[in-house]
C-alpha cells in the first residue's frame with residue numbers, strides 16, 4: 139500500500155469517527171497543503187459518499203420493553219458528540235413503578251463520575267425536596283435527565299444533542315407511565331411542553347404531557363445560586379405532594 143493510499147484510508151477512518159459523533163459537515167479541499175497529498179477521484183468520492191446521518195436508534199421505539207432492557211440497549215450510545223466524552227452514561231435511577239418522574243437537564247461532573255443522576259450539591263437539595271416536602275422516599279420516584287451524558291463544563295444542552303437523546307426519555311416515560319411528572323428548569327420544562335415560554339412563566343402550573351399532568355419548577359442548581367426563589371419551589375412541590383398522595387386530578391392550567 140503506497141503512502142497516499144494509507145493517508146486516504148486514515149482520513150476515511152477519521153471521518154467515520156466524526157460521523158459517529160454526529161459531525162455532519164466538514165470542509166474538504168482537493169489538496170492537503172503542506173504534505174501535497176492529492177486524493178484520487180475514487181477516494182474523494184468515498185469520503186463524499188459517507189452517510190453522515192445520525193446513527194439509528196439502538197432499539198425499536200414501537201417495541202414493548204422493560205426499563206432494564208432499554209438501559210442495556212443504550213449503554214454504549216454514541217448518537218451524539220457527548221458520547222465520546224463521558225465517563226458514565228446516566229440512564230436514571232429509582233423505581234420502575236414510580237408514580238412520579240422527575241426530569242432534569244443533564245448529568246454534571248459528579249453524576250458523570252458515578253453514573254447516577256442528581257448526586258452533587260443540587261442532587262442533595264433535590265433529595266430534601268422529595269423527602270421533606272413531597273414526603274416520598276427518593277427511591278420511590280424515578281429521576282432522570284433529558285441528556286444522558288454530561289455536556290463539557292456543564293454547558294447548556296445543544297439542539298442536536300437533545301434531538302439525538304430525546305427518544306430515550308420518551309421511551310422511559312412510555313414504560314414507566316407515571317401519574318405525574320415534575321420538570322426541573324428551563325430545558326426539561328420547555329422540551330416536555332414543547333414551548334418557548336420562559337420557565338418563570340411555566341413554573342407552578344400544571345400542563346399535560348400525553349395526558350400525564352406535568353408541573354415545571356426551578357432547577358435545584360438555580361436555587362443554589364438564587365436561594366430567595368426557594369419559596370416558589372416549595373409552593374410548587376406542595377401541589378405535587380397533594381396530587382401524589384391523593385386521587386386528586388390536577389386541573390390543567392397551561393394549555394400550550
Ligand code: SF4
Nearest residue numbers: 215218221286287303
Ligand atoms: S447524550 Fe444521549 S444521544 Fe448523546 S451519546 Fe449520550 S446517550 Fe447518546
